[in-house]
Amino acid sequence: MKINLLLLVSLLPGLLFSCVSDVDVQLPEHSSKIVLYSVVSDNDTIKGYAGLSSDLLSENIGTEDLDIELFENNELVFQSSILADTHFNTNIIANNNSSYHFKISSDNQEAEAFTLIPEAPVIEDIKFTDSVFISEFGPVSRVEFVINDSLNKPRFYEVELSAFYDLYYPNGEPYPGSIFYGFNSHPIIIAEDIERFAPYSIVFSNRLFNKTRQTISIYYYRVSFFENGPVDYDYKLIVECKSITEDLYLYKKSLFKHLETQSPDIVDGFDQINDVYSNIINGYGVLGATNIVLDTVNKIQ
Numbered sequence: 001m002k003i004n005l006l007l008l009v010s011l012l013p014g015l016l017f018s019c020v021s022d023v024d025v026q027l028p029e030h031s032s033k034i035v036l037y038s039v040v041s042d043n044d045t046i047k048g049y050a051g052l053s054s055d056l057l058s059e060n061i062g063t064e065d066l067d068i069e070l071f072e073n074n075e076l077v078f079q080s081s082i083l084a085d086t087h088f089n090t091n092i093i094a095n096n097n098s099s100y101h102f103k104i105s106s107d108n109q110e111a112e113a114f115t116l117i118p119e120a121p122v123i124e125d126i127k128f129t130d131s132v133f134i135s136e137f138g139p140v141s142r143v144e145f146v147i148n149d150s151l152n153k154p155r156f157y158e159v160e161l162s163a164f165y166d167l168y169y170p171n172g173e174p175y176p177g178s179i180f181y182g183f184n185s186h187p188i189i190i191a192e193d194i195e196r197f198a199p200y201s202i203v204f205s206n207r208l209f210n211k212t213r214q215t216i217s218i219y220y221y222r223v224s225f226f227e228n229g230p231v232d233y234d235y236k237l238i239v240e241c242k243s244i245t246e247d248l249y250l251y252k253k254s255l256f257k258h259l260e261t262q263s264p265d266i267v268d269g270f271d272q273i274n275d276v277y278s279n280i281i282n283g284y285g286v287l288g289a290t291n292i293v294l295d296t297v298n299k300i301q
Helices: 002-017 187-192 246-260
Strands: 034-041 045-052 065-072 075-083 086-093 099-105 110-116 122-135 138-148 156-164 179-181 202-205 213-222 235-244 283-299
Touching: 034 099, 034 110, 045 065, 065 086, 075 086, 099 283, 110 283, 122 213, 122 235, 122 283, 138 235, 156 179, 156 213, 156 246, 187 202, 187 213, 202 246, 235 246, 246 283
Parallel strands: 034 283
Antiparallel strands: 034 045, 045 086, 065 075, 065 099, 099 110, 122 138, 138 213, 156 202, 156 235, 179 213, 235 283
């Protein structure tokens, strides 16, 4: 019995490896498509990026010309030819409530996209409360504001916060003003399900607004500074509130998820394939539009 057991143990590796065989995986052939990324903002120059998609092993990046046409309210206002995979600047200033249409073509394909600059958001009563509570990441602060929304149609918003310190390193570089979003409890923010993907801004819609003057609260925490212990400095909180198009809203929500799942960890697991939303007809990327309102709140010791 002992001999048979030893024989079985000695043969086990061979039995296991004999079950392994090479499998040829046939990957679909990559079909290159035009890529466009441009966000049109009221009273700002229209610019963006245009290129061609490629597979990971391609060596032909940026070797083809692209023709770009920009239409404002159906009138051609810009026309140029650029090398693929480069940034472009039309030097056209976008106008509020105007529609824009890009056409981009190569030798064998054409892509296009449409957008309309939304109305500016109406923001009131911005209130700032520093260090509402302490988390494992440090003090958590809150900014509250009221959005006036007639609720007569779907609207989409984006809020981006940053901190400005009147402090500089010896080399003249300003202290970083990075802000991280977390611990949000507002139902409108929670319903978007983006905070777990470490977003660089907060996007939401008016679909859960229950009144025309809707209060929104956003919680955040900042980069901590240490000089022989934690130090908290005065800073200005810059609140950037935007009306954005639905296309840009859907693109950013899918992009947050895509970027976060590219950094696997022991909790979230390995990389996942997540489709990123696109409104480019016959292409990839996004053409969106924003209308921005800026405000600054001072934090004083």
